[in-house]
Amino acid sequence: MTHLAPAPSPSVRVRAPGKLNLSLRVGPVDDDGYHPLVTVFQAVTLCEEVTATEVPEGAGISVTVTGPQADQVPLDDTNLAWRAAEALARHVGTDADVGLHLAKGVPVAGGMAGGSADAAATLVACDALWGTALPRDDLADLAAGLGADVPFALLGHTAIGTGRGHLLTPAMSRGEFHWALAVRDEGLPTPAVYRRFDELTHGQDRAVEPADDTALMQALRAGDPTALGLALHNDLQDAALDLRPDLARTVEIARHGGALGVVVSGSGPSVAALARSRQHALAIAATWTAESAADSVWCTTGPAAGARAL
Numbered sequence: 001m002t003h004l005a006p007a008p009s010p011s012v013r014v015r016a017p018g019k020l021n022l023s024l025r026v027g028p029v030d031d032d033g034y035h036p037l038v039t040v041f042q043a044v045t046l047c048e049e050v051t052a053t054e055v056p057e058g059a060g061i062s063v064t065v066t067g068p069q070a071d072q073v074p075l076d077d078t079n080l081a082w083r084a085a086e087a088l089a090r091h092v093g094t095d096a097d098v099g100l101h102l103a104k105g106v107p108v109a110g111g112m113a114g115g116s117a118d119a120a121a122t123l124v125a126c127d128a129l130w131g132t133a134l135p136r137d138d139l140a141d142l143a144a145g146l147g148a149d150v151p152f153a154l155l156g157h158t159a160i161g162t163g164r165g166h167l168l169t170p171a172m173s174r175g176e177f178h179w180a181l182a183v184r185d186e187g188l189p190t191p192a193v194y195r196r197f198d199e200l201t202h203g204q205d206r207a208v209e210p211a212d213d214t215a216l217m218q219a220l221r222a223g224d225p226t227a228l229g230l231a232l233h234n235d236l237q238d239a240a241l242d243l244r245p246d247l248a249r250t251v252e253i254a255r256h257g258g259a260l261g262v263v264v265s266g267s268g269p270s271v272a273a274l275a276r277s278r279q280h281a282l283a284i285a286a287t288w289t290a291e292s293a294a295d296s297v298w299c300t301t302g303p304a305a306g307a308r309a310l
């Protein structure tokens, strides 16, 4: 008698990128408690992988997580991947039954939007698994409802974000940029950084305009890392450094190591140093390690593609 192994449950694996804010300009807080932004996103090859697996009808949603900071990620309905599956199921009128496994490659609460990447990947994965085949625009609308950084994780590459960062215009970028990343085990909560920003700027009325980033856009179009390094900018950096003063040393070490530019990514605490080459990125990362200026270091490149099935 031959024993046939049970057929594995169908599953779909999707990769979505982490992001850096090459520029982040923050306006005064609106009545809804959010700050208007003009930001230039770049997706990087440091990424999340989400596997969506079919489960029996009525089983609901479950989430498992692997990765160095997995213990910091919620496994319940506050997880952005869970919320993405729920939102898609509601939109298409199907039952939300799926097993989600998140292999996290992006630092948690690191200002690199790993949770948003999980949400974007989950939308794409569940859309394929459930056969709902939504147009990309519908997925983008669902993404915007889940969080301001989620639409960019879907789109990838390089884009200008306005509104809360969710209104995207793709931007041209030539070539490949090399980054060294200094990552901390303990993240910085985004709301605390925006609050500190308000305190430091005393709610000054500073309107933000995409025109402020003309030099940066030219550097991207030309594929010129030296010019890009000079144009990196983050209005939240002072607030992040104020909350985590030890980050100043991390920035300084990269500058000493000849980085073309150094910037805190988004609300931090990850620090990104733009390097001349992969070898140079490795050298900056090695110096951070030798000087104990990071809990872990990574080298990555950008731009990278948005959420896509593997």
Ligand SMILES: C[C@@](CO)(OP(=O)(O)O)[C@H](O)COP(=O)(O)OP(=O)(O)OC[C@H]1O[C@@H](n2ccc(N)nc2=O)[C@H](O)[C@@H]1O
Residues within 6 Å of the ligand: 021, 024, 029, 033, 034, 035, 036, 037, 039, 110, 111, 112, 113, 147, 148, 149, 164, 165, 190, 191, 194, 265, 266, 267, 268
């Ligand atoms: C700072 C940025 C830059 O890309 O990314 P991260 O560094 O977190 O990855 C984003 O603005 C993060 O946006 P997002 O991650 O969607 O923020 P949410 O969790 O929705 O917001 C948490 C809280 O931060 C504050 N907040 C957020 C976004 C914004 N434009 N203005 C704000 O004031 C609000 O108090 C909000 O309640």
Ligand SMILES: Nc1ncnc2c1ncn2[C@@H]1O[C@H](COP(=O)(O)OP(=O)(O)O)[C@@H](O)[C@H]1O
Residues within 6 Å of the ligand: 072, 073, 074, 078, 079, 080, 081, 102, 107, 108, 109, 110, 111, 112, 113, 114, 115, 116, 118, 119, 187, 188, 190, 266, 267, 268
């Ligand atoms: N799938 C997820 N991955 C990581 N964090 C998540 C996820 N879903 C919800 N969270 C919560 O969101 C917080 C920050 O998310 P994350 O995207 O990693 O960082 P950031 O907002 O700094 O880019 C985490 O501290 C965690 O509590």
